[in-house]
Amino acid sequence: MQRGSRLIFAGLVLLGGVLVTTAGFIAWQPWSSTGGAEDPQLVVDGADLLGAEQSDRIAEFHELLRANHDIDYRVVTRDNVDDIDRFAAEAFRRREVGSASDAGHGLMLVIDPASDVLRIEVSRSLEPVYVDAFVAYIEQRQMTEFFAHDRVADGILATTEMIVTRAQRAEANAGLKQTYKIEGSAGGGAKASARLDDGPSARQQGTDQQVRVEGDGPVAVLEAYRRAMANRNDNTDLAIYSARTREFMAGRPRTPAQADNTARSLRQCSVEGVQKQGDRAVVRYPIDARQCPPYFFVREEGRWRLDLVTMHKVVQMNHENEWGITTRDHPYQFAFEDWKQRAGWIPSRGGQSHGSSLVRTRYVEQKDAYYAKTQGVKLAGDKRSAVRGNGRFIALSGRGIRRGEGGAWRLGLVASCIDDAVCWEDDAAMWIKGDGERVQLGAPVRSQSRTRDANGRSLELSKYVYRLRSDQLRTLAEASDIRVGLGGESYRLGQKGQAMITGLYDETAP
């Protein structure tokens, strides 16, 4: 009888379990069918519109956008999507665009080459910044102008620069700051004809006319240039351009947005002075005005003319739209010698800038920005670094910085290592070298965290902050070729694929 009771009891327990499980199963009826997030890749070229190299280029740039401005910007190409508005909204949701951003800031560019249409979808959180009219403007006045010249990747990147500029302005007004995450899109954005097979657009009406220069001298010519850009004059044969400039500009896309940007910049920037030497001149703006590049002029046939060719080679903008000089080997270097002597600083390319023009973004400081690249990265040869071969790599990255109100200068480096590799163990192995002797850095303040790169791989981030003495700072500022060393290996400052040390770092900045 006891055995029978046990059997009955066991049967009841089993029955109870079955009933409870069934109840739970019936009650659990999934009421949202969002599914999991799809591949978080920044560029998905389903239509084979971009090559692998171009896709990588775009992905790199957009990764910096995410790191520096917390905006998750994806690019998708696909043929024959039918209704691009609905496709973009649905793809935005399925890919969880904005999930890589702390505030849910997301943008998605969809290009349908077969239908020759594109759309930029904007997340809810970004709608106040990237209003529909602005999105339409950057599509029609910038991006598609490049597309018409069969320069798709350039068009996407040129538009991303405008997105960066807008983000910078918003950040200056706390427009991007949010205390909570807002996800998804509500249909914000705009669409436009992609103009992929259109060819260059017809010249603006009335722009065959020459511009009138009022007065003599480079500043007068610059003012005429500003007026030409304000009128979106895309005539490449203007008399204010040097002969080489006219040749250079023929056949190159000159978008209305670029003209607007140039005109705005020239209107907002105040000339500091003009440096002349023989038949060459440079109009300069204050060195702190990082969005106001210098302009080069050459005298031809008794008139001052813009030398945009040399400007294009020597003065370049980084991913934060800050100008920098790429080389000292150019005929206008005479105009920058007094800067070096007076303040000791010359802004350089790639956001690497020094002294009073250093720029730092506090948000980036808190975000542990990183950069990782799969090809061409040199491994550290120091055995103590514990970095192995076979696909693992180490990359050093820094960031552009904004000057703070005071405090010691510090060099901040972030080493990112894939998988579980320890980036390096010997902190004191770090050194810097400019034109002179190698300078050993002191022991850093070190912190670590983990994250994932754009391909979903686990990355360990080791952050090192070295306090710089004034002589070390001068070494970084004055050198034409700066290397940062780790054990037996060294990395050239700003050299892609090896190290991406982009700037100095001030922890006390507000």
Place this chain on the structure above:
Amino acid sequence: MAWASAKRSTVSNESQQGGNGGGQAKGVSGAVVAAIVAGVLFLIILFAGITSVTTYNGLVNRVEAADEAWGQVETAYQRRADLVPNLVDSVERFMEHERETLESVTEAREGEPLSKQLEALKAARQSAQAERASAPTRAETLAKLKGSQQQLSERMTALMARFEAYPQLRSSDQFMRLQAQLEGAENRISVARQRYNQAVSDLNSALQRIPGRWIGQFAGFEPRAYFEADEGAADAPSVAE
């Protein structure tokens, strides 16, 4: 003889003992059955209770989702309605600025004069604002709402189409901005309606399934009406890649 008597006595004693043991066995069996029945009843009640509570909660979540989606629809409609005064203002300033080109657009052209078109647009906006309801459950209410909003859409589209016939106006930044705002407003409405329909579909399906239909009836949940697709609307695009 004595032995037989003793044997009979033994036998009868044994029978008596066996009869007493059988009675005791019957009592135990009854208790077990009662326990089994009670246990099964308890489990059934537990099962019903869990199912009811979780189903009810699921329905509440779906109703909230549908309400939230409707809120987005209302927001999108309001946003478009708020756009109209700015749109009218912009068009009037645009007309002033492009007076020469627009001379042929106004009185000399066939069809409604532009000024009347703008007045009609304002009137359509007021009408659409008046028709708005909250969380409609009846299909006819939704159809009426849709009708007034659609009229507003058509008025706005017709206004912009008027300028599209003139390349010099169409290429202007002002027109580009107006068109972007208009298309953006329409797209937000379209997205909001689509998501509302998805939320309603989820709710209505749950109210038709078992045990949702019983719990729903008991709790007073009602199915919601859908936004019907506009004429000529395409099927949802496949986004699978």
